[in-house]
Amino acid sequence: MNKTRIVQILRHGQPDEAVLIQGWVRTTRALKGFAFVELNDGSALANLQVVINEDFPDYEALVKRLTIGSSVAVEGVLVASQGKGQRIEVNPSKIQVFGESDPETYPLQKKRHSFEFLRGLGHLRSRTNTLGAVFRVRNACSSAIHQFFQERGFLWVHTPLITASDCEGAGELFSVTTLDPKNPPKTPQGEIDYSQDFFGKPAYLTVSGQLEAEIMAMAFSDVYTFGPTFRAENSNTSRHLAEFWMVEPEMAFCDLQGNMDLAEAFLKHIFKTVLEQCPEDMEFFNQRIDQTVLATADNIINNQFERISYTEAIAFLEKADRKFEYPVEWGLDLQSEHERYLAEELFKKPVIVRDYPKGIKAFYMRLNDDNQTVAAMDVLAPKIGEIIGGSQREERLDILEQRIQDNQMPLEELWWYRDLRRYGTVPHAGFGLGFERVVQFMTGMGNIRDVIPFPRTPMNAEF
Ligand code: 4AD
Numbered sequence: 001m002n003k004t005r006i007v008q009i010l011r012h013g014q015p016d017e018a019v020l021i022q023g024w025v026r027t028t029r030a031l032k033g034f035a036f037v038e039l040n041d042g043s044a045l046a047n048l049q050v051v052i053n054e055d056f057p058d059y060e061a062l063v064k065r066l067t068i069g070s071s072v073a074v075e076g077v078l079v080a081s082q083g084k085g086q087r088i089e090v091n092p093s094k095i096q097v098f099g100e101s102d103p104e105t106y107p108l109q110k111k112r113h114s115f116e117f118l119r120g121l122g123h124l125r126s127r128t129n130t131l132g133a134v135f136r137v138r139n140a141c142s143s144a145i146h147q148f149f150q151e152r153g154f155l156w157v158h159t160p161l162i163t164a165s166d167c168e169g170a171g172e173l174f175s176v177t178t179l180d181p182k183n184p185p186k187t188p189q190g191e192i193d194y195s196q197d198f199f200g201k202p203a204y205l206t207v208s209g210q211l212e213a214e215i216m217a218m219a220f221s222d223v224y225t226f227g228p229t230f231r232a233e234n235s236n237t238s239r240h241l242a243e244f245w246m247v248e249p250e251m252a253f254c255d256l257q258g259n260m261d262l263a264e265a266f267l268k269h270i271f272k273t274v275l276e277q278c279p280e281d282m283e284f285f286n287q288r289i290d291q292t293v294l295a296t297a298d299n300i301i302n303n304q305f306e307r308i309s310y311t312e313a314i315a316f317l318e319k320a321d322r323k324f325e326y327p328v329e330w331g332l333d334l335q336s337e338h339e340r341y342l343a344e345e346l347f348k349k350p351v352i353v354r355d356y357p358k359g360i361k362a363f364y365m366r367l368n369d370d371n372q373t374v375a376a377m378d379v380l381a382p383k384i385g386e387i388i389g390g391s392q393r394e395e396r397l398d399i400l401e402q403r404i405q406d407n408q409m410p411l412e413e414l415w416w417y418r419d420l421r422r423y424g425t426v427p428h429a430g431f432g433l434g435f436e437r438v439v440q441f442m443t444g445m446g447n448i449r450d451v452i453p454f455p456r457t458p459m460n461a462e463f
């Protein structure tokens with residue numbers, strides 16, 4: 001007999017249907033004449049109830065073994081539930097315990113545990129209601145992302161994780177080396193001798209797949225990446241990870257306007273799809289984590305995002321009736337408190353800020369006619385701040401080379417990037433969505449470490 005996932009039974013199961021379920025016990029209550037066992041297999045937030053009659057073979061010994069966390073297979077038939085709280089339940093004919101779980105030492109109990117406590121139990125926390133809901137939403141969100149791009153004819157391209165270039169030029173790189181970090185070989189000039197390294201030159205974990213995505217867009221028109229990226233930065237906040245996943249579409253024959261339109265349609269699509277696919281989980285977040293989650297989703301799906309220039313954003317911040325910790329001044333980068341003020345307090349919806357000063361943005365962004373700003377765009381979300389960063393790219397070779405030099409980037413090493421402007425250059429644009437930030441935004445989870453199964457931060461690198 002094939003197993004049935006609990007979510008299917010809860011949604012569609014009918015009385016008299018024969019089922020085989022495999023899962024873990026969440027609770028067992030023995031009352032007079034019956035024991036009620038709640039089973040979960042990760043497919044749904046709700047548990048499936050199995051009601052064992054005291055006539056069941058070896059009833060007492062069996063019920064003693066069905067402790068919290070133990071793994072079981074149950075064969076039986078579905079029956080309409082007499083009790084409140086569930087539509088359908090299982091009348092078992094055979095119960096097999098695979099692995100017992102000692103309730104005295106099992107760290108997860110029926111009560112609510114703090115997220116901090118659960119972070120110390122990275123190997124068990126996915127079995128809790130909240131983390132279970134988060135990872136189902138994360139999965140639905142991933143598949144919605146692929147669906148969105150695949151339906152529009154984008155090619156999913158795999159860009160390297162080990163790379164020689166620093167795309168963002170921010171120096172937040174992790175080195176990948178076979179040299180002994182404590183005692184690297186030196187050249188006669190006293191510099192590290194990378195000729196003895198595996199690649200023969202410095203290599204890093206990628207901070208973004210964008211530059212390689214641009215290569216692919218110049219052949220396939222519309223492409224996207226979806227993979228891990230790594231940054232050695234500021235990782236002790238509730239919105240930063242050292243290892244996070246990024247989604248990076250890149251489009252040939254596209255300008256900043258087209259880029260903003262795609263980003264907005266994209267966010268609308270993933271919110272809508274997740275609401276359709278995970279209604280119980282989203283309802284749970286709204287009840288238990290953040291009571292604005294459903295209203296926010298509705299707002300994203302049904303209202304247009306606000307679009308303002310950086311210069312307008314600075315004017316709004318200067319007029320704000322409150323003091324900020326960091327200075328507000330044309331030419332300075334927006335801090336997360338500024339971003340949150342714009343999205344959360346002023347407009348109460350996502351805000352797309354475009355045309356930032358060239359001095360605070362990466363070398364590849366297209367210089368505007370004013371010579372002061374670049375065709376950049378950031379999407380700012382209430383509560384989170386920046387969830388998307390993108391731009392139209394500089395497609396003019398002479399200006400690009402000047403910008404590379406102005407940013408002290410290695411002109412020679414970027415020969416292939418410059419070649420793209422030499423052979424069939426076109427206006428093109430793209431953006432990067434911080435995947436964990438969008439899952440955080442969607443679920444209302446306060447800390448980014450609780451929306452990725454194995455968070456990598458300076459404080460937490462157990463696995
Ligand atoms: O704004 P960023 O740095 O943009 C880029 O990397 C571009 N190359 C993207 C592109 O145009 N193809 O990063 C993009 C997004 C940010 O908006 C943020 O949501 C997320 O990545 N992000 C992080 N998420 C978690 N932890 C971190 N340390 C992050 N750094 C950036």
Ligand code: MG
Pocket residue numbers: 378386388389
């Ligand atoms: Mg950014």
